Amino acid sequence: NLSNNISNIPIEFLPNAILEKDVGLELVCAWSDEFGTTNLWYRLLNIGKPVLAMAGTDMFVDFQRTPAIGSARIYAKHKSKNVNWSDYIESVKNGASFVTNGPMIEFKLNKTIEHGDIIKSGEQQFTLKVFSSVPVDKVEIIINGTSVKEFTGIKKGENKTFSGLLDIPSGGWIAARATGGETTWPSMDSYPFAHTSPIWINFVGSTEPNAKRVASEELTFAINELKNIAQETYKGENITALLEQFERAQDALKN
Template sequence: MSNAFHSVSKANAADSGPITCQVTDARSGQPLAARLRLLDAQDREVVPLGHPESLAEGAQEGDVRFQSRRFAYVDGRFSVDPNRLPLKYQILKGYEYVIAEGTLGPDSVRDGTITIPLSHWSSLSRQGWYSGDIHIHHIAPKTCRLEMDAEDLNVANILTSDFTLDQDQFEGTVNSYSSGRHLIYVNQEFRNHELGHLCLLNLKKLIEPVKEVQPHHYPLHVRVCDEVHSQGGYVSWAHFPSWPGVESPLDVAMEKLDGLEILCVLEPRDLPIFMKQVVPELEANHGLRLWYRYLNCGFRLTATAGTDKMTTFVTVGANRVFARVEGEFNYAGWIEALKAGRTFITNSPLITMNVNGHKPGATLHLNSATDKILQIQAAADSQLPYHHLEIVCNGQVIAEATPTGPRHHAQIHLEFPLRQSGWIAARAYENIESYRAAGTNFSTVHIDRGTLLSDYFGTRRPETVFAHTSPVYVIRDGQPIRSWEDADYYIRYVDRSLQWLTTEAKFASSSDKQASIEAFQGARAIYQKRAEEARLKAR
């Protein structure tokens, strides 16, 4: 974090009225939208002139307040009352700018203006990586544009849904408030509180019913997925760690899902909150492990991320997915990158990985007679500290490194003898044990004190510093990725879903109930087949 001290003569400034301050790029001098916090000499919060002194309870857009900290969104310029000086400031702009901290003091001002430069320490867009939040609610596109600019977010997906009032904002194309490297698209979240929720992207038309929530548990979400894909759209299971739901094992088995929202609403290493009665061995299966189990069964599921922002407690893009676009950046290219699995998710660390030079989303076909060793490289840098960089193969850690230096840099170069087909990914994370020992409740929304991350970025529940790449898939001698243990786990998950469908689900007719049961029985057969294939491979 940088310390820049700027000051102004209080007497002279008072004579000339409010003091104008500008936030600029340290290299180009161009103004930058950003998120700003001001404190007076007694550590009382101060807001720029023209901003509301307090935020309404339940406010949904505009300035934010989280962890008892108030921030204002500014478009590159703001004004302060000279009588409030000196003022301490903290300015943030996403993950690739240094967090600026300093003091607006009582000594001098240049040409009537205080300038606060922000240093850009990373530029992933030069390598084709563009960030997005796939899950935003209750915000107008015009307001969203300022907030995403301030958070250095490239793509904002505002999701209309059964509980929102913005269906008239849907256009089936990029919103008119978009320009350049900042794109807004109004899409849809399709919800059933038992079956699960879906983030539907790149829609040309909304999926019915939009309002209200579908009253019965049939049709299943597989119908929704098919309708989205027929439009060229993208389907991600929403806030997967907190809500794997009744239907995710079915949709995965039928290969209807393009991705899972791994970083959203709940710390990925915490346990599911909703419909947890259908999750076998709940205490041993947090969201991250449930994703790994699907991957171990041979299903390809891209990691996605979003905030599920509904109020001013959450900052747009606090959880984001970076997608590597091939060619010119546009919304269609960004969606194609998601479909291809060229992603990593993060709430601060910038993480890279390649296997034999191939990046996330790639598939390598190897011959064990000639390709005996994999060359794996991973690296991470972060504005906020974390403790571990790890390479994971089929859910097991095969290498790790400890970050050092001002950007918390870590890197791994590994020669790895792959003995079976598998998936490989990299992850960076902060230790969670100290927070749990201190009593941090990761399952409660909008708490006053949480984690280090929550001092800087607003998330609905506390999160640790975390990043994860999507996998590189390595196929050895043409053999598919299989795991008997994980396929058997999802057989038991489907059995619990079937039990719930039989005893608690609501159907309009007996034929709808039978169709649902048959669909889940079909999914069970798929997991059974993959379990048998794993047994045969192990012989």
């Protein structure tokens, strides 16, 4: 529930995500809960904001008990076989990616439409491949923040492909995730988690009216709460620019 976790949202994140381009959100990080962060991400996608799915280990080399480098990862598909930084960043910005703390996941529609691409509304074929070095409880397909198909998870070291048909709505986005299970070596997070970046329906930033309405209401409430937190935190300071940013974000949510 978004309303129960508002105080955990960085004060300026929502205005930035609503008003700016190329904003990313770390869905996978050892110091936050993947489901909680993902629920916030879903709301932003549901209002048509293509916030980038990101991951970061956030480890400390001078601490004894922290995750190893690479425990949280983002994989992006390059346009060419030559791996270079600029192509990688472009792929991340285009959403040709997935984030994970262990499981590997690949989601396709009609055999060729992948993470970051665009699909038309209507009935479409899907294939969903999952491989993991640790057990995964369940695999799901998500449309506009709602799980529309759920499959039994996989065993340690198992490679499984799911396939079938999906009824794609008139707008919004579709993605896949693999979650849950016992955390065992080499995983170093609370539970296994992998999530694809969205495939957008008809065009990037499209929305489904009811999902957009609900998300807008929840985000408006969250911004009001964050504004109150900011005023209390910076009491006596001049935060006019910050408050104006909140106002502009709220105005944007009304459109």
